[in-house]
Structures are given as structure tokens and as C-alpha cells.
Amino acid sequence: MASYARQHYGAKAGRAVESWQAMLAQAAGLDEQEKLRMVNGFWNNALIGGEDISIWGQVDYWATPLQSLAKGAGDCEDYVIGKYFSLLHLGVAPEKLRFVYVRARIGSQSIAHMVLGYYPQPQAEPLVLDSLIDRIQPAHNRPDLTPVFSFNAQGVYVPGGRRSSVDGIGRWRDLLSRMRSEGFQP
Numbered sequence: 001m002a003s004y005a006r007q008h009y010g011a012k013a014g015r016a017v018e019s020w021q022a023m024l025a026q027a028a029g030l031d032e033q034e035k036l037r038m039v040n041g042f043w044n045n046a047l048i049g050g051e052d053i054s055i056w057g058q059v060d061y062w063a064t065p066l067q068s069l070a071k072g073a074g075d076c077e078d079y080v081i082g083k084y085f086s087l088l089h090l091g092v093a094p095e096k097l098r099f100v101y102v103r104a105r106i107g108s109q110s111i112a113h114m115v116l117g118y119y120p121q122p123q124a125e126p127l128v129l130d131s132l133i134d135r136i137q138p139a140h141n142r143p144d145l146t147p148v149f150s151f152n153a154q155g156v157y158v159p160g161g162r163r164s165s166v167d168g169i170g171r172w173r174d175l176l177s178r179m180r181s182e183g184f185q186p
Helices: 002-009 011-027 032-046 065-071 076-089 170-181
Strands: 097-106 109-118 127-129 145-152 155-157
Touching: 002 011, 002 065, 011 032, 011 065, 011 076, 032 076, 032 127, 065 076, 076 097, 076 109, 109 145
Parallel strands: none
Antiparallel strands: 097 109, 097 145, 109 127, 145 155
8 A cells, every 4th residue: 555655646645555554464463452552542633633624625525544644634524534443454353343423613603524433332332532622532522513514334323223225325335436446556
């Protein structure tokens, strides 16, 4: 992947991907809680937060991990994408991880935001991995976040337990396609 990044995005991108690969190698032998901490810390430090319109020239763009590392920037979805696929690579079961679309209260405003939810058991309260706050916390410690829906490769989940297919999320399908073209098998 580092050679692909160097070839398509430049030397800086290659070094960023090498750092990512080194973190993944270092985290491989750790327990899941330590993997969560290491991956969350890596991505929160690897990217500068920004808006898609200024980073990609599009209103809403879901960047691949390689693209995010190449730019050194991303919005909330890009952090979640990097964390999600890093944890899958490290062997965390896919059913334990969900992209969680939330309304985040920041001051007097409520903004659209995305975090990664880690569910140690299927019906458990999730731990929240957030680009805005480095500390991983149980959802009940994040009253600033109001979940709207969540999803992973298995489906889309809405409050009340209803589940539907993830195929309806076009940006997800597009992301997976671009990742495959970069040589990453999601």
C-alpha cells in the first residue's frame, strides 16, 4: 500500500501509509481495548479536521484511508473510515463496529457528525471513538451526542432495532470500490 500511495499521491503519502502500517503491526498483538486506543490515537493525530468542500471540492466525500493519509486531512467520516478499517484489519469482528451518525451539540449548535461505535457485545452500550475528543468513552458519558442511525457492512440500524440493507448507502458502495482499486480488500 505504501508503494501505491507513493506512486499515486507522492512521497509524503507513502511515509504516512508506512506510519499507519507500523501502527497496525505494533497493535496486532494487543487486546481489543488497547487496539481501540492505539487506532483512535493514530487517526486523531494523523489528520487535520476540515470540511469536504475545502479538502476535496465536494460537499460530501468519503475518502479512503489512503486518500485521507495522502491529504493529511479529513472530516468526521474520514476519521471513522480509517478507524473502522484499521480495526477490521487488526481482527476486531465487524459486528462490533458501527459508523454512528449523530447530532453533536457544540456550544449552542447541533451539527451532523459521525463517530465510530464499538459494541463489545451485540446489545451492549457502545464505546465512542470520536475525532473531536481523544478519550474513548461509553455512550452514556457523551450526552452531547444524539444517535440518529448506525451502519456497518451487515446493515443499517435505526433506534428501535429495525435493520435494513447497507446497499442503499451509495457513498459506502463507492468507498469500497475505490478502496479495492487501491489494493485494499475491505
